[in-house]
Amino acid sequence: MSISILHRHLAAFAGAVAATFVFCQVSEASYGLYVGKNRTADGSVFLGGTGEEVSSHWLRIEPRKKHAPGETISVGVTKEAVMPGEMMEIPQVGETAAFISMDYSDYEGFPPPLTNGGLNEYGVAVRDIWSPSRKELIAMTPNPQKGPQYSDLARIALERAKTAREAVQVIGDLINQYGYSDYGGNSHLIADANEGWVVINFSGGKGLWVAERLGPDDVRMSYPGYIGEIPLDYQTNQDFMGSANLISFAAEQGWYEPGQPFDVHKVYGDQTAPMRSPGVEYMESKLQNLGAKVTLREFMDAVRDPVISDDAAGYGQVAQLKEGVRNEMQLLWVAPTSSVTAPFIPWRIGVGEIPAEYRWHRYMTKGAASNYLTAEYAQQEATEYAFYLYKRLLYYTCSRLDEFYDEVVGTLTAFENHMIDDQAWVEQSAEGMFERGESDSAKRLITYYSSVQAMRALDLGNALLGSMEQRTKLLQGIPQPPSNETMKLEYNMIRCGPTPESLASTPQ
Template sequence: MTVGATETAEMPGVLTEIPQVKETARYITSNYSEFEGFPSPLTNGGLNEHGVAARDVWSNSREELWDMTPTDQSGPSYSDLSRIAMERATTARDAVDILGKLINEHGYTTYGGNSHIFADENEGWVFVEFSGGEGLWAAERLSADDIRVSYPGYIQDFPVDAIKGSNPDYVGSPNLLDVAAKQGWWTPGGDTINLQKVYGQEFPTGPFNVGVDADPTDPSPYRNPISLEAELESMDALSLQDMMRLVRDPRWSDDRSGYGQVAELRDDITDSALRTLWVATTASVTAPYIPVMIGTDDVPVEYSQHRYLTAGASANYLSPEYAEQEATEYATQTFKRLMYATCARPKDYLAEVTDAFEGMETSWIRQHEEVIADAQKLYTDGDSKGGAQVLTSLTHETALDGLALGGYLLDDILARSAADGGIHRPDVDVPDGTTASARSLSMELDGATSRDRMNCDLGGGWADGSTADRQGKYGDPANVPDFSANAAKTAANMNGAALLPLWIALSGVAGLGLGAGGLWLLTRRRSA
């Protein structure tokens, strides 16, 4: 398999080949097509048939490590490591061991520092890779009672004895201590090394108290993971719905969010086909969570790859093989449009959009419980084909109903905005000598902070507060409007052909071939 980055990456590298395993696991992921210098399809993790969930999250290394990174760096990238973990890991700890061994043997291609969270039904692990070309990495175990927010990913106090393999809760690259000492960033002698201080950068935002809204001038609001962990600690026992709302929180679910995912890790599942990843196909602030099970055979064509947001598509003609696929409505585009329409006037529309999707998801969660019970019986009876049909039907039904509801909300909001002052015309400077109108100029954002990006944050989340403020009730089906007219438009695709979609991919590969945000992980334990 080919791994790494090219010379066009911000931190250039060279592509290399490493061995693929003979058999890979089936997994659910979201793929995307553009990160400069990193070949697509790219991924940040997902959920595999063994119940290992993963999410890749940025974690900036100190600038001296950036400067040390060679321009011909090689080895697996963040995306390669995410995909390999999904293809090979049978437990969260297994993912750590696999990635650590790969980096030790082949090196690591960085874009500035990165991290992963891996979790199964028993434990979680944080895995951080540092820049510098030295193959530096470290991992920390999380118990069932730990709360960790990777925003960015981090590890603080790391026991020095872990390098010798004598600590069950920490592991790291063999040179983790030596490089720090050689560079003069750390003096040996204590029992621990603070990896965040030694190898990382300060968090983008300083600490803040629970319930305090961010400073309106803060360019990176709420990006202090320790403060967000305290917010979660202040909440009552967390539910699946709480985690869905947390990923949807307008404080961070914005135009940069490619998708939202919640992995539901249960210890009462008797067949791997029943494992579920709840997937919002784009920023979940204005998109519903679709239940996708390992046993789901495919997703509707509307959720497969389209040319919108596919790198390089505008410079090429469409292959006739994809004509009808491209002609269908694209879920990612519909929900992106809904975000732009809603977030342009969030005080007017955000609450009702949230209520509609939460109300629909409440019904889906109940339906999911029933379907899982039915499918579990079929798998137990040896009818795996029947089980897969039940699971696939649920994914198709919820995906198409969610899309129909999104389309209904979009049409309604645009009509109301047009009636209430009209659709906003861009107020931008037209350069001297330009004959094009303001509407025809570049739409590119001049600025890259989260404050600049399109978002629906009303100061501390929704008008009535953050996820913590709103805990206790979730979603009333009565708040779902009648979207039946939109549903009729997509009903014909309920039995669409099996595809390898770009944005929600189901992958399982035998042989030597390749397999096909923030993730929040929730472990649900039930008594027998």
């Protein structure tokens, strides 16, 4: 689809809502998409999205680990955080699950490495998404605050939960027992092969949280994470969970009249960030219009949609959650930076080694400019950094959108389609090895396959980038920015697709 056709396609939806189409002007927001199993072509649950941080990002595959009695983990935020806090130690469990995540080095001064979630060996996927609390809650947050923060909650849920419901319970129990450190409110979108959950953690230091179940027929976009009206008996309702003080605290503050319907967003949410913006309605409508036949390809396309995937997106993730999958074979597709111009690459829990090009590098890492590199990291740093390669591709693509967009996205899509087709033989071959007791060979196979595809992705990115760079320099040149200050805009989002303004102004 050409970008001009894309504009017209999006404008057809935007015409009815153009007057109110507002994207929250934050540089870090993140979004998540959920499609229930009754709405997909093969009965899978899809969970995807991105994290939006101005930071370095790198792939992590953490193996299952056993922990000694009395072992603890450090959680919380430091005094350097945007909302200052104190770190604390909490007990570790005896064994933690293997998981895949994209880690990053900075967000609001929180201690790195940070994560928005990912996928664990039991097929539980977690996304972390902003969800701002009302200003009164932010104002009453203790200084210093204590308790696990969003990244701690996402990581610990991956380490401990065997189902999406258990992941919600893990997060709720941690908040109930230890409190919550935050940056103004947050949410999680969690799924397994049967259901999804939206979890909202509120600012204020009062231990407020709530969760809503998403079923097999549901389609949901979180941007921000939202929950509307909930039943007053939420604690005994199988479709809801929450802290014991969720309703009583609101009544004490005069924010809620007892006996009336309880709307979570109206009571506790920031009313300047609409619960269901037209951007959310656009994405949900796009997926719902595919009926009960959403394919993996179509879901990847949705996560890549240029309306929501831009320079702010640090990576892209797509989990296809199926029942009966062996732990080692759980699969997460990950784009090394914004998926609008970066390919999704398949990574399985049983992968034994990540290529150096997809591990941590100094580019965009907080504090790296003030330190020399240690010898232990020299060779890894000398390799090409996938995150940086595809950032460069994004900038060239966006600079000459009409010329480059179709070429790049079409090429990436074709590359991904070959890998989607490959999964049948990869799974069949690896499963045969596991069943014959050849688990080491099976793990070597899936490691080799993902590593080869990851390196092919670099070759593809470099081929696209080299061609685009030469054409740009020969035909247009690289203009000198007006000043160094141009680079330092607080909100400098580079897009490869229509802005809200262009949606509103494009003729239908």
